[in-house]
Amino acid sequence: MAAEAKHTCYEGCSVSSFQFYLEKSGEHAAVLKGVQTILPGEFKRIGAGKSSLDVLGVGSGGGEVDVQMLSLLKSTFPAVPITSDVVEGSSALINNFKALVAKTADLQNVSFSWHIVHSEEYEKQVKAKGDVKKFDFIHMIQMIYYVDNLSETIKFFHSLLKNNGRLMIIVESGFRQPGSLYHSPGSAIAHRQSLSDAMLYLFRAQICALQMQYTSKG
DSSP states (O other): OOOOSOOOSSOTHHHHHHHHHHHHHOHHHHHHHHHHHHHHHHHHHHHTTOSOEEEEEESOTTSHHHHHHHHHHHHHSTTSOEEEEEEOSOHHHHHHHHHHHHTOGGGTTOEEEEEOSOHHHHHHHHHHHOOOOOEEEEEEESOGGGOSOHHHHHHHHHHTEEEEEEEEEEEEOSSSOEEEEEETTTEEEEOOSSHHHHHHHHHHTTOEEEEEEOOOOO
16 A cells, blocks of 8 residues: 555654654663563464554654564564554655664565554544554554544554454553553553543553553663
C-alpha cells in the first residue's frame, strides 16, 4: 500500500526536537531493554502454529525500536511470512524508518505498508474502509500522550487483534521510568497519557494487564 502524499503537524523542528530528546534521554536503550526481556517468550506464544504474522506499529517514529522487534520476530519464525503496517504522522521519520529497513538484512522479506497519518486519522480510515485488517502484535510506544481520547484509542486498537494477539503500550511512568503494558484479546502491557489512565481503562474493560518498569537515564 502506498503511503499518502501528505504532511502532518509532526514535521520540521518538532522532529528535530524529538530526535534530540531521544539522543539525550537514553529512551530507546531503556525501551529495548524492556522489550528484549518481554518479547522473546511472547513472540513464541503469539506465533505458535501460525502460517503468517501481521504487526502494526502505532507512532513508530524513525523505526529504531521497530526494526529490533521485527528482527527478533523474524529470527523466532524465520520461515513465516511477516507483514508490518506502520502508522506515523511524520514523513521525515517514515523516511528514516525506510532507511533503517534498507540496511537491515533480516527485514528484506518483510512486507511493509506505510501510513503517514496520526492514529486517530488511521482509525477513521479503517472504519470508513470497512475491510478491517487484524494483527498478531500491535505496539504503541511513547505515543498515547498525543491522543484526544485514550480509552477509545485503546479500545479501537485492541479490537484489531487476532486471537492470541498482543497489544503493547509503552509510556513514561512519571519518574523517569518508562512503564510497559501488555494486552491480548484478554490481556495487556502499558507505560504513562498516563500509565494510570491506561491501567484504569483496561481494568474497567476487564482486560488483563501486566505492568513493568525499567529505568532510562537522566
